[in-house]
Amino acid sequence: MLETILAVKKQEIDRLFLPEEQTFKHYSLYQSLKNSPFEAGLIAEVKKASPSKGIIREDFNPVRIAHDYNEAGVQAISVLTDQHFFQGHRDFLTNIKQVVDVPVLRKDFIIDSIQVAESAYIGADAILLIGEALEAHQLHELYLQAQELGLEALVEVHSEETLEKVLAQFTPEILGINNRNLHTFETKLSQTERMAKLAPKESLLVSESGVFTYEDLQEVVGYGAEAVLVGESLMRQQNIKQGVHNLMKGENA
Numbered sequence: 366m367l368e369t370i371l372a373v374k375k376q377e378i379d380r381l382f383l384p385e386e387q388t389f390k391h392y393s394l395y396q397s398l399k400n401s402p403f404e405a406g407l408i409a410e411v412k413k414a415s416p417s418k419g420i421i422r423e424d425f426n427p428v429r430i431a432h433d434y435n436e437a438g439v440q441a442i443s444v445l446t447d448q449h450f451f452q453g454h455r456d457f458l459t460n461i462k463q464v465v466d467v468p469v470l471r472k473d474f475i476i477d478s479i480q481v482a483e484s485a486y487i488g489a490d491a492i493l494l495i496g497e498a499l500e501a502h503q504l505h506e507l508y509l510q511a512q513e514l515g516l517e518a519l520v521e522v523h524s525e526e527t528l529e530k531v532l533a534q535f536t537p538e539i540l541g542i543n544n545r546n547l548h549t550f551e552t553k554l555s556q557t558e559r560m561a562k563l564a565p566k567e568s569l570l571v572s573e574s575g576v577f578t579y580e581d582l583q584e585v586v587g588y589g590a591e592a593v594l595v596g597e598s599l600m601r602q603q604n605i606k607q608g609v610h611n612l613m614k615g616e617n618a
């Protein structure tokens with residue numbers, strides 16, 4: 366699946382145009398996650414559909430969802446901007462940026478410098494860079510480009526092999542462990558346990574995918590995660606604010 370997504374992404378890049386320049390207020394993802402009042406920082410995702418689950422939320426108003434996340438006290442909002450596989454759009458991010466005062470992460474498959482520039486143009490505070498999608502030197506170049514443009518990067522890896530490859534090049538400030546294997550879609554929270562042992566102490570560790578409940582949150586925090594990235598579980602909640610509360614504090618709190 367990852368190869369298919371990247372092949373489509375390359376075609377999109379050939380047709381990509383930059384939108385008009387706008388000014389946006391910036392928020393730091395790292396600082397926001399570090400200062401979370403919960404047991405871990407929460408990056409709450411705006412995600413209508415996915416290759417592994419199909420449509421996740423029929424009643425999908427991205428700005429309303431992001432507004433509710435913001436009111437619920439999340440530390441950051443992740444916005445899927447990929448259209449083809451996730452039914453996202455880059456305009457979702459720009460529109461969301463107008464109504465929230467937390468950092469906004471652009472969730473897409475970034476493999477080219479023009480997409481990093483585009484991310485700054487559309488108002489992202491941070492971008493996702495996927496270790497499995499890039500050579501380590503390319504990833505580092507895009508990371509440095511993002512920094513020059515005032516963006517942070519969440520550097521995501523799934524396997525030990527990819528983590529070693531990235532760390533041989535540089536130490537990311539924010540390191541995501543994706544519990545989902547992007548080739549098979551198998552998702553195990555124990556991936557965070559395995560990978561946390563190899564992660565540098567200096568990196569802020571984010572556990573991504575497959576976190577559904579407060580018990581799941583406690584499990585990955587126990588493995589060393591300082592933040593979680595959650596999509597499906599929150600997107601299936603009718604009441605988003607209650608969903609954030611239940612996830613971060615437990616249903617009986």
Ligand SMILES: O=C(O)c1ccccc1NCC(=O)[C@H](O)[C@H](O)COP(=O)(O)O
Nearest residue numbers: 415416417547573574575576595596597
């Ligand atoms: O979610 C998918 O099916 C997927 C498939 C292929 C590549 C990436 C995919 N997801 C991106 C993500 O990393 C998740 O949206 C994110 O970590 C949240 O996961 P979840 O809480 O399990 O929705």
